[in-house]
Amino acid sequence: MKLVIAGVSGRMGRMLVAAASDDPSARIVAATEREGHDWIGRDLGAALGGAPRGIPVTDDLAAALRDADAVIDFTAPAATLTLSAAAAQAGAAHIVGTTGLSDDDIAVIDAAARRIPVVRAGNMSLGVNLLTALVRRVAATLGDDYDIEVVEAHHRRKVDAPSGTALMLGQAAADGRGVDLAGHSDRGRDGITGARAPGHIGFASVRGGDIVGEHDVIFAGPGEVLTLRHVATDRALFARGALRAAHWTAGRAPGHYAMTDVLGLT
Numbered sequence: 035m036k037l038v039i040a041g042v043s044g045r046m047g048r049m050l051v052a053a054a055s056d057d058p059s060a061r062i063v064a065a066t067e068r069e070g071h072d073w074i075g076r077d078l079g080a081a082l083g084g085a086p087r088g089i090p091v092t093d094d095l096a097a098a099l100r101d102a103d104a105v106i107d108f109t110a111p112a113a114t115l116t117l118s119a120a121a122a123q124a125g126a127a128h129i130v131g132t133t134g135l136s137d138d139d140i141a142v143i144d145a146a147a148r149r150i151p152v153v154r155a156g157n158m159s160l161g162v163n164l165l166t167a168l169v170r171r172v173a174a175t176l177g178d179d180y181d182i183e184v185v186e187a188h189h190r191r192k193v194d195a196p197s198g199t200a201l202m203l204g205q206a207a208a209d210g211r212g213v214d215l216a217g218h219s220d221r222g223r224d225g226i227t228g229a230r231a232p233g234h235i236g237f238a239s240v241r242g243g244d245i246v247g248e249h250d251v252i253f254a255g256p257g258e259v260l261t262l263r264h265v266a267t268d269r270a271l272f273a274r275g276a277l278r279a280a281h282w283t284a285g286r287a288p289g290h291y292a293m294t295d296v297l298g299l300t
């Protein structure tokens with residue numbers, strides 16, 4: 035599989051290079067960075083401080099994607115939208131790990147997914163995707179007298195909150211309860227907030243140090259608290275998931291897929 039790695043100098047970009055380099059059935063054909071980045075025009079191997087690998091780092095998406103089967107994208111919403119159009123134009127699959135996407139952004143990706151396979155997930159790990167099914171089941175089983183809170187913790191450089199994973203878990207809880215998440219969310223409590231709204235799903239975010247990603251879904255009810263927890267200890271986990279998703283798109287019909295489809299959890 036011929037791959038393009040987007041945002042290659044980032045935390046996940048570097049992980050993706052390592053994961054793809056260890057995969058005998060994957061070959062990185064190009065890497066991208068934003069216009070003006072000091073890696074543009076350099077060889078990827080050299081930019082990473084090693085031997086040249088004959089892989090260009092470019093901001094020319096059409097050129098990067100010309101010969102690619104898939105692009106793996108853990109960047110930022112604006113970059114993901116540009117890549118979405120370029121991937122659809124080139125006929126390459128788009129694997130989207132970027133979080134912080136708005137509903138309008140997702141509508142743009144939906145349009146591209148009519149032409150190419152797109153796999154998008156706020157978390158590409160097996161554990162979190164399994165956890166969504168557990169959360170849905172527990173939320174469906176427990177009544178409204180169990181308050182649901184999603185608490186997430188990440189490193190100090192994360193720019194979006196709540197995390198994409200927290201929103202996936204909140205969505206699973208809302209699905210289990212049969213309610214619309216947007217109309218039943220509490221985000222960012224501060225000051226005299228009043229008592230907790232019954233049936234709402236709360237979100238809280240912790241930022242600090244180098245925490246890779248921790249998520250608790252708390253069901254607090256009369257006389258007991260049930261907590262479902264996932265802890266990521268190495269972000270190589272997400273890169274392996276993304277690579278698996280890229281392979282899964284080979285020969286796949288256009289569509290907007292989730293990681294649960296890739297993992298056979300749907």
Ligand SMILES: NC(=O)C1=CN([C@@H]2O[C@H](COP(=O)(O)OP(=O)(O)OC[C@H]3O[C@@H](n4cnc5c(N)ncnc54)[C@H](OP(=O)(O)O)[C@@H]3O)[C@@H](O)[C@H]2O)C=CC1
Pocket residue numbers: 040041042043044045046047066067068069071108109110112113130131132133134155156157158159198269272
């Ligand atoms: N779904 C999942 O499993 C996971 C998702 N994520 C998500 O992935 C995203 C990236 O995370 P992380 O790697 O930690 O962030 P980083 O900031 O370390 O990396 C993002 C990279 O994208 C680059 N970038 C920004 N704009 C463009 C552009 N127009 N074209 C190409 N590259 C661009 C950035 O460059 P510059 O710094 O110069 O702006 C940077 O190199 C986040 O949204 C995060 O939440 C992270 C881990 C797992």
Ligand SMILES: O=C(O)C1=N[C@H](C(=O)O)C[C@H](O)C1
Pocket residue numbers: 133156157188192196197198199200246247248
């Ligand atoms: O930015 C990160 O680091 C992570 N982002 C994803 C998210 O927003 O949930 C996935 C993971 O938790 C790491």
